[in-house]
Amino acid sequence: MATAVGGEVKSSMIGLLTLITQTVSQISEEEIGKFVEKIMEHRQNKILVMGAGRSGMVGRAFALRLLHLGYQVYILGDTLVPSIGLRDLVIAISGSGATKLVVTAAEAAKAVGAEIAAVTSFPDSPLAKLADLKVIIKGRVMSEKERREDYFARQILGLHEPLAPLGTLFEDSCMVFFDAVVAVLLEKHKLSEEEMKKKHANIE
Numbered sequence: 001m002a003t004a005v006g007g008e009v010k011s012s013m014i015g016l017l018t019l020i021t022q023t024v025s026q027i028s029e030e031e032i033g034k035f036v037e038k039i040m041e042h043r044q045n046k047i048l049v050m051g052a053g054r055s056g057m058v059g060r061a062f063a064l065r066l067l068h069l070g071y072q073v074y075i076l077g078d079t080l081v082p083s084i085g086l087r088d089l090v091i092a093i094s095g096s097g098a099t100k101l102v103v104t105a106a107e108a109a110k111a112v113g114a115e116i117a118a119v120t121s122f123p124d125s126p127l128a129k130l131a132d133l134k135v136i137i138k139g140r141v142m143s144e145k146e147r148r149e150d151y152f153a154r155q156i157l158g159l160h161e162p163l164a165p166l167g168t169l170f171e172d173s174c175m176v177f178f179d180a181v182v183a184v185l186l187e188k189h190k191l192s193e194e195e196m197k198k199k200h201a202n203i204e
Contacts, residue, residue, distance in 0.1 A: 051093035086113035097125020139170025
């Protein structure tokens with residue numbers, strides 16, 4: 001029994017890796033380049049990362065690595081978030097590009113002069129249209145009804161696919177994308193892993 005289940009899990013892992021490989025191969029190199037350049041432009045400014053649910057968790061992982069690289073990075077929803085304004089950067093993550101929490105926060109940031117970098121699956125979404133630049137990472141294809149539903153509503157309704165439920169493909173692909181961006185930033189800033197470790201938490 002355990003072996004059979006283990007085999008099913010391994011098969012799912014291989015399937016997900018195949019889907020992720022297909023997804024990341026479709027991301028525009030120009031969009032990626034502009035995203036990296038925009039982050040580097042804000043080396044001395046504040047960067048606010050935002051996302052809901054699992055996208056928010058992926059954003060947190062990326063924000064932590066930016067912190068290790070020496071950036072002034074914050075996460076929407078944390079208590080210790082300073083005011084955001086002109087010359088600051090907001091990185092907004094939403095597969096649908098219609099998550100109310102993220103879109104509303106991005107609108108507020110835009111209103112005070114911050115630049116918006118959107119990571120989403122839909123170039124015609126409210127978030128993408130609001131953004132100064134965007135990176136389109138295709139997740140699973142959602143129906144029009146699903147796209148109209150808010151993120152939390154979709155979870156409650158159980159709108160998912162068997163292998164990659166509830167946006168898993170988008171989130172997993174984002175994780176790979178952000179980790180690759182960190183690797184490039186590490187090289188661009190000529191930093192070493194030892195220098196990153198100096199900024200790693202030493203009280204856990």
